[in-house]
Amino acid sequence: MNLTQANPPNVTTAAASHRQSQTTSASEHELTRNEVLALRKEYVAPAVFMYYKEPINLVRGHMQYLYDETGKQYLDAIGGIVTVSVGHCHPEVIAKTKAQIDKLQHATTIYLHPAMPLLAKKLAEKMPHPDLKVSFFTNSGSETNDLAMTMARLFTGNLDILTVRNGYHGASLATMSAVGHSTWRFPIPTTGNLHHIAPGYCYRCPFNLKYPECNVQCARDAENVIRYSTSGKIAALIAEPIQGVGGTVTPPPEYYKILYDIVKKYGGLYISDEVQTGFGRTGEHYWGISNWGVTPDAITMAKGLGNGVPISAVTTRREIAEVMSRKIWFNTFGGNPVSMTQGLATLEVIDKEGTQANSQKVGNYLKEKLTGLMDKHRLIGEVRGLGLMLGVELVKDRNTKEPASTEAADVLERAKNLGLLIGKGGFFGNVLRIKPPMCINIGDADFIVDTLDKVLGEIESGKA
Ligand SMILES: Cc1ncc(COP(=O)(O)O)c(C=O)c1O
The missing domain is CATH 3.90.1150.10 (Aspartate Aminotransferase, domain 1)
Incomplete structure (x- = not known):
């Protein structure tokens, strides 16, 4: 093409x-x-x-x-x-997906099928760090963000999660609670222990300051949120490298690096929600977060991974993923042969076509x-x-x-x-x-x- x-x-x-x-x-x-x-x-x-x-x-x-x-x-x-x-109905992607539909449409993950581990391997190869190696597959951005937040809580033993005002992470109960926009939040009991920090939105600075004299106060204030609104330890920060629904809010270059250091200081994992920013969309880097010099602990993705099929994933370190082995974790359509085939075909086209x-x-x-x-x-x-x-x-x-x-x-x-x-x-x-x-x-x-x-x-x- x-x-x-x-x-x-x-x-x-x-x-x-x-x-x-x-x-x-x-x-x-x-x-x-x-x-x-x-x-x-x-x-x-x-x-x-x-x-x-x-x-x-x-x-x-x-x-x-x-x-x-x-x-x-x-x-x-x-x-x-x-x-x-x-691209819509990309011929090469569609050909592979059609061939898969003719052979096998559904099986669930209780049997072997090559498409899921092949896509997981491809994702591992694309990660910004070799330790980000194992993936879970789900069907929507909301589901994968739910799972990432669950893992962060289990792995760290902490409950509190930071999320950024003006951000969007989904419409399930847990992710709606993480959303930083009243527009998308219904007046129902949300899941607790989610705390919204200031966005890196220079055009409408939450502190009414000017960059760079502001010393990136928007990021530094997260430490106050942890100190005064949480138990003093956090499970994670979940954040979009560029806020999509929030209006393409692109932070100053140091914003996420400062947040990363604060998150680590207080025991949390850094979850990069790449549902919109992944797969080379931001140009210079395959993952949006790499623009800001941060290596996250987990990357969540959906949307562009499948070029139109319902698919999502979270890729993380093995020891983090292992927490889900403490109970039974199952997802009926996560790993579906058709969506896995289309996901893999999409990533291959991204490589092949530059x-x-x-x-x-x-x-x-x-x-x-x-x-x-x-x-x-x-x-x-x-x-x-x-x-x-x-x-x-x-x-x-x-x-x-x-x-x-x-x-x-x-x-x-x-x-x-x-x-x-x-x-x-x-x-x-x-x-x-x-x-x-x-x-x-x-x-x-x-x-x-x-x-x-x-x-x-x-x-x-x-x-x-
Ligand atoms: C950054 C981000 N995360 C998560 C989601 C939720 O994805 P889904 O609608 O597939 O649940 C969206 C949806 O727009 C999104 O933009």
């Missing part, structure tokens, strides 16, 4: 021939958008939210592109929420171009992130930094109409999130910049 391919396939023709090939089956593609929407409204729980006033009905994906039922092409610059790492290098090259180019838009568009307060994990924080006023939340929603709508799908995040919903499949090319990056340039201009000039 050529990563620099400039011209997307002819969409209308591709979608039309695809539709033709589907006409004899009773597939969901035969339902119109409105029928799908009506079914969804009647039978799917209302909390399962959708983007856009007029949600789009997707029928096909190819690499960095998605197609709706009319054949309209979209550049997917959010990758199914940072999940499609090497996907990480592409993330760095296209990501740097895109960041520079987006930063350049600041000269033209007063709505842009900050452009941040690394590789192909970028965020554009929109503000009504650069001095007051009042979040431009409705404007951000408007950008998403208008960009969609022009064929560009992006995400949004941040506590105020005012950060544009750009995290495409890592196979995008320079032409796609230009399309993202030109589209945002146009829609920001329209919004700033009050054009309906």
